[in-house]
Amino acid sequence: MLGKGWFPDQLGGLERYFRDLLEHQPEASSVVIGPAGERPDRVVAVSCDDAPLVQRLLAFAAAARRAARAADVVDVHFALYALVPLLSRRVRRLPTVVHFQGPWADENVAQGDSSALRRRLRRLLECVVYRRAERIIVLSSAFRRLLVERYRVLPWRVRVERPGVDLDLFSPGARELARERFGLRGDSFIAIAVRRHVPRMGLDVLIDAWAQALPELPGGARLLLAGDGPQCSELEERVTLTGLEGSVQLLGRIDDEALVDLYRAADVAIVPTRSFEGFGLVVIEAAACGTPTIVTDAGGLPEAVNDLDPTLVVPADDAPALAVRIGRAACADGLPTRATTRRFAEGYSWERVLERHRAVQREALAPEASERRVRVVYLDHVAQLSGAEIGLLRLLPHLGDVERHVVLAEDGPFAQALDRAGISTEILPMAERARGLRKASVTPRLMPVAALTATCAYILRLALHLRRLRPDLVHTNSLKAGIYGSIAARLAGVPVVWHVHERIANDYLPDAAVWMVRAMTRKLTAAVIANSQATMTTLKPQPGSTPVYSVVPGTIVTPAARELREPRPLTIGMVGRFAPLKGQDLFLRAFAEAFPGDHARCVLVGASLFGEDDFAQRLHGLADELGLGGRVEFRGFRSDIWGELARMDMLVHATLIPEPFGQVILEGMAAGVPVIAADAAGPAELISDGVNGVLYPIGDQAALAGAMRDLAADAQRRARLVQGGIASLSPYHPDQVATLLQQLYRDVIQRTRGSR
Numbered sequence: 001m002l003g004k005g006w007f008p009d010q011l012g013g014l015e016r017y018f019r020d021l022l023e024h025q026p027e028a029s030s031v032v033i034g035p036a037g038e039r040p041d042r043v044v045a046v047s048c049d050d051a052p053l054v055q056r057l058l059a060f061a062a063a064a065r066r067a068a069r070a071a072d073v074v075d076v077h078f079a080l081y082a083l084v085p086l087l088s089r090r091v092r093r094l095p096t097v098v099h100f101q102g103p104w105a106d107e108n109v110a111q112g113d114s115s116a117l118r119r120r121l122r123r124l125l126e127c128v129v130y131r132r133a134e135r136i137i138v139l140s141s142a143f144r145r146l147l148v149e150r151y152r153v154l155p156w157r158v159r160v161e162r163p164g165v166d167l168d169l170f171s172p173g174a175r176e177l178a179r180e181r182f183g184l185r186g187d188s189f190i191a192i193a194v195r196r197h198v199p200r201m202g203l204d205v206l207i208d209a210w211a212q213a214l215p216e217l218p219g220g221a222r223l224l225l226a227g228d229g230p231q232c233s234e235l236e237e238r239v240t241l242t243g244l245e246g247s248v249q250l251l252g253r254i255d256d257e258a259l260v261d262l263y264r265a266a267d268v269a270i271v272p273t274r275s276f277e278g279f280g281l282v283v284i285e286a287a288a289c290g291t292p293t294i295v296t297d298a299g300g301l302p303e304a305v306n307d308l309d310p311t312l313v314v315p316a317d318d319a320p321a322l323a324v325r326i327g328r329a330a331c332a333d334g335l336p337t338r339a340t341t342r343r344f345a346e347g348y349s350w351e352r353v354l355e356r357h358r359a360v361q362r363e364a365l366a367p368e369a370s371e372r373r374v375r376v377v378y379l380d381h382v383a384q385l386s387g388a389e390i391g392l393l394r395l396l397p398h399l400g401d402v403e404r405h406v407v408l409a410e411d412g413p414f415a416q417a418l419d420r421a422g423i424s425t426e427i428l429p430m431a432e433r434a435r436g437l438r439k440a441s442v443t444p445r446l447m448p449v450a451a452l453t454a455t456c457a458y459i460l461r462l463a464l465h466l467r468r469l470r471p472d473l474v475h476t477n478s479l480k481a482g483i484y485g486s487i488a489a490r491l492a493g494v495p496v497v498w499h500v501h502e503r504i505a506n507d508y509l510p511d512a513a514v515w516m517v518r519a520m521t522r523k524l525t526a527a528v529i530a531n532s533q534a535t536m537t538t539l540k541p542q543p544g545s546t547p548v549y550s551v552v553p554g555t556i557v558t559p560a561a562r563e564l565r566e567p568r569p570l571t572i573g574m575v576g577r578f579a580p581l582k583g584q585d586l587f588l589r590a591f592a593e594a595f596p597g598d599h600a601r602c603v604l605v606g607a608s609l610f611g612e613d614d615f616a617q618r619l620h621g622l623a624d625e626l627g628l629g630g631r632v633e634f635r636g637f638r639s640d641i642w643g644e645l646a647r648m649d650m651l652v653h654a655t656l657i658p659e660p661f662g663q664v665i666l667e668g669m670a671a672g673v674p675v676i677a678a679d680a681a682g683p684a685e686l687i688s689d690g691v692n693g694v695l696y697p698i699g700d701q702a703a704l705a706g707a708m709r710d711l712a713a714d715a716q717r718r719a720r721l722v723q724g725g726i727a728s729l730s731p732y733h734p735d736q737v738a739t740l741l742q743q744l745y746r747d748v749i750q751r752t753r754g755s756r
Contacts, residue, residue: 001028002064002085004078005049006036011228011253012196013281014101017163018077021357024164024350029070031063033081057084065090073097073361079104079129080122086132095364098133100147101278110200110275127151134364137161137357139279140300141419148405148426154469155405155424156375159360163281164353165345170260170288172342178264182251188220189330192266192291194259194282195273197229202272202296204231204238205319209272211242212323217330226251226262263289268329273298274317280304287345290338294325306420308344309336374745375403377471377494379462379485380478381435383412383427385639386577387663388501391531392477396423398738402745405469409435409458409481428465430458435480459488466492472749473526475499479517486524495526495752497744499548503660503681504538526748529741531661534681548741549661549732570712573603573648575641575664578616583654583678585622586701590654592626594705600631600712605644607637645671649718650711653677656699662686665693666732669725674718676707692724 001022007015010033022030022043029042033056036045044067046059057080064085068074074091076082076098085091105122113119130136130151136158138144144160147153176186184190191210195201203225210223225235225248232250239248254262263269269286270293271277277299284304286293292308295301296316305312312335314321328334336344378396380389393414396404404423408415409430418425434454466474466488474496476485482498489496502508504517518540521528529548530536536547574587584604591602608616623632638644645651651668653659658681665686668675677683679695687693694711696703711718730736 001025001030001075002060002077002082003030003032004081006032006034006039006043006045008255009035009037010049013278014077017099017101017281020164020166020350021353024354025357028075029067031060031067033060057081061085061088064088068094073364075099075361076129076133077101079126082129083125086129092132096133097361097364098130098136100130100136100138100143102143102276103146103150107200107276111198133157134367135159135360137360139163140303141422141425142300142303143278145419145425145427148424152468155426156403156469158424160422161356161360162348162353163279163284164350165281165284165288165348167288167346167349169256170263170285170345172290172338173260173264175264178261181258181261182224182265184222184265185220188222189218190222190224190266191268191270191326191329192224192226192262192286193270193272194226194262194286195271196227197225197231197235199231200274200276202274202317203235205274205317205322206270206272207235207238207242207244207248208319209322209326210248211244212319213326214244214247216327221247221330223248224251224262224266225249226254226259228253259285260289263291266291268326268335269293270322270326271295271301272316272322273301275299277301284345284348287341288348290342292336292341294322294329296322302416303420307347308341373401373403374473374742374749375469375471376405376473376475376745377466377469378404378406379408379474379476379481380406380414381409381430381480381484382478383408383410383414385413385417385637387661388477388499388531389414391501391663393417393421393423395734395737395741397421398734399742400738401742405471407462407465428458428462430454434458437480455484459484459491462488463491466494470494473497473745477501483517483520486520490524495748496524497527497529497748498525500528500530500535500539501660503535503658505658507657526752527744529744532682532685534658534685535660548744549737570600570649571603571647572600572650572652572708572712573605573644574652574654575605575644575667576653577612578604578606578608578619579612580615581656583656583699584619586656586699586704587652587654588619588622588626588628588632590652590701590704590708591632592628593701594709594712601633602628602631603633603635603644603648605635605638605641641667642671645673648673650708651675652704652708653683654704655680655683658698659683666729669693669722669729672722672726674711674721675725676704676711686728688724688728691721692728693721 003018005015007019022028031044034045034048036043044063046063047056060081061084065088068091071094074094074096076096104126105119108122109119130153136147136153138147138158138160139162141160144158147158148155179186193203193206195203197203236250239245263286269291271280271282273296275298279300280295283293292312293305294312295305297313298316302313314325406418406423406425407428411427415425415427431454433451437451471494474485474489474494476482476496476498479502486496486498498521504514506514521539528539531549533547572591574584576582578584635644645668651673653662653665655678661682662677665675665677665683675693677687677693677695678698680698687695689695694707696707
């Protein structure tokens, strides 16, 4: 194991992680830069961290060559000191695993090094080391993306492995005694931050946020800052200038015993990092002591707390947002309980971590012996959470036989959701004039030259990128991605599966686009899949084509939970992107016709994602014009779709043109809500009228109003439809859809292998 320094002689998350990992691997030996006071015999400390760089590098390289004589694998934790050993013959012959804990070159810039030359040299050094590795371990999906995008590391070589925590050392204890140690009142609200005092850690933002939150906090509230670094005097001055001497205390550097007591004494820990946070070891250390942590959305921090409580995440470098969350933390039920937090930390035991690390080391030792999964690159041109993207997000975790890598043409909520789900993701940006091209522009005479030029340039970039990635298959997930992705895949010599989510018909697309898409799906693809039989029919497919349906989650909100809600007026809702063809205006008119002057309420959940802001504004005006007043609620975009569905007694799907699939219909069934939908295309496949839902003639306002009115008057019928909906969901379970899709992948690869 080639490290940097020895903890606690040198402080930092990298050093602590290295020491913990070494101490739990008795078969490992290591080389570090001194000083290293109390250390095992199998740790060789050379030179000193304040010695000249050349002296450190030469001493480290010599010790590494000696240690390599008895080694099977090289485990690298800091690129600078590993470079020279990895260039030597004795070390180079061994397979290498590298731990990436941050972009060293960029971190130096963040610390104030403005030299462009030094930055380029550091980046070059890092690239040499990372590309030498058989496997690279990162602590979060955010850092995997950074490696793939910024250092051009192949995603197939990167493994996300969470860190471990010493659950015996970091454990719950007597809070009263812990507070006495730091002179704290037993009933005070206590927040802490354990951070190195450098600008990147955002402690100045935390002090400003504390000043804003303090008037709303209980009397005697205290903020304790532990750690040291070059920013100490600046932080002390900031505390004085903001008048916080009585409520903010800088503790300086503390040992592990005091650190455990500090975690136990706190109500909440705070990690206000601005940038380049790989995971945040302090988050799980504090959690092991029962203390939850508020974090920023920097790097891997959201992943560190997502399974505990996603509301613990606030925007980075945003003092007002952090102040609001601190205020909530001081309220009852504002934080996870200490027992819940400890249970969360127990998932990070070193036994589990070591099992996964040794598996990665075995991969590096014999990559050809490990069973290679199918490598698939997924393409999508948007990063909004629309229907096709939600469907892919739900499906990907269930593709256990596939190494998955998603390439998006923009960054956004979809990319962040993929990161949280542990899916390898990168952004290959496309010019807005190409990515934002509207389908109405795709005609022989009106196709904009600038958009066409930008699209062609992107196709060439993507083709070169695919040649470097060398996947077994490309899976396109949107109409635009299908167009540019199928050409790029053909240029790269990779078979492509085009997943069609839109009806390819002239009521949705211009005639020229319909002709082009149908021709491309026949000539450029190895297989075409569609989200419904109705969609597949519009493609004029070859015989034998079958749809691969969108999915509902494997874990859903059960209808039993709905029975516990408090009595309230009958509520009818519609969920989906605000767009004229989605029919929200038809829904409002039908609701007003069905329930004039009634106590019934309607709810619209959604937002305009692709430029339909004018239509969204018109809906508000229409509600006033219809006299609905306080009976209609616009909820906006909501990530908690199950919470929204739980508030509804009926769900309406009111599209004005035949819908390709209608994923929200499945969601309503899964949540135990009776569904009313237009009798055309995808919804007509999903719903058997009167069995698991109600169908009405598409676009017919009077029929929709009658269906809502009749169903509202018959509670027993609503209950029967709920049971029928739940019983009809099994074909759409992600495991079942994943099995079908993985078999299709294998068939395509086997069929195209010879031609490739």
